[in-house]
Amino acid sequence: MNKFGLDYWSLDFNLNVFLQTVKTHNWTVYGIRQQKDTITFYASVLNRNDLIKTYPHIIHLKTTGVIGMLLRTFKQLDRLIAAGAAAALWLLLSSTVFNIEILGEGTVNRTLIADTLVQLQAMPPFQLTDKNVLKQQLNEELKRSFTWIEVEQNGSKLKVRFLPKKTVEKEELTRNELIAQKDGVIASFDLQHGEKCVKINDVVKKGDLLVSNILLDSMNLPEEIYVKGRVFAYTWSDFSVEMPNNSLPEGVQFFQLLFQARRIISEELGEDEKIVSENILQFSVNDDKIKMDLHYTLLEDISSPGE
Secondary structure (H helix, E strand, O other): OOOOOEEEEEEEOOHHHHHHHHHHHOOOEEEEEEEOOEEEEEEEHHHHHHHHHHOOOOEEEEEOHHHHHHHHHHHOHHHHHHHHHHHHHHHHHHOEEOEEEEEOOOHHHHHHHHHHHHHOOOOOOEEOOOHHHHHHHHHHHOOOOEEEEEEEEEOOEEEEEEEEOOOOOOOOOEOOOEEEOOOEEEEEEEEEEOEEOOOOOOEEOOOOEEEEOEEEOOOOOEEEOOEEEEEEEEEEEEEEEEEEOOOOOHHHHHHHHHHHHHHHHHHOOOOOOEEEEEEEEEEEEOOOEEEEEEEEEEEEEOEEEOO
């Protein structure tokens, strides 16, 4: 029994009489010491009630071993509650998704994924206990539109990757010039045919000519050519989102609005377009609604064929 725990006692009593009592009751005691009129000793926890009945004035000093550790732990209820609360909070946060990034080709496809996530109540912040279940649900709901959908979770961030089903379209070449559809700074070209009229890092305005359908030949004579390609530029967008004020914590409301803004911006982006940076200008809460103002830097295809 001493491997699991012993009671340590202090008793003001005559040692010889005490030893006789121990023998009479068949108690098992260890480490008996006497200092003046005080006896200290270890005894099995099974003898505790008998010792207290026989010597009402006996003093229990401590309990050793595993039993003692358990007793001390259960006595410190506040520590148990704190430890339990910390464990529960860790489990909650480790399974909470605060951000979703949808990666794949096409604005329509990304919008379809985002809308399906909303239907599945997978809108941040939300609890995700098993990413494979969400993956299976997405693949089942969207099997007619996508070859595969993959779900990755890294902490509180969720990435959804997809491969859309391809349809073969006949390519038609035109001689229309590429015209800037908005202001921006030229970032890159994806050009198969045409004559560049701007270069990387040039600042362009809406309506500027980006790619011409005229090329000078070896005789310095103009020759009309086909134009095909895209011109990417850094653009800027100020954006505001709002929603009715509710009883959710302010931090949860913040992430809901942030995800709503990202989803709306992402729906407007096309193939190979993306959000470069995001700055939150203001987050306000009043009795009726909550509002968030943001500034986005985007990488967009600003070219569009002219007439």
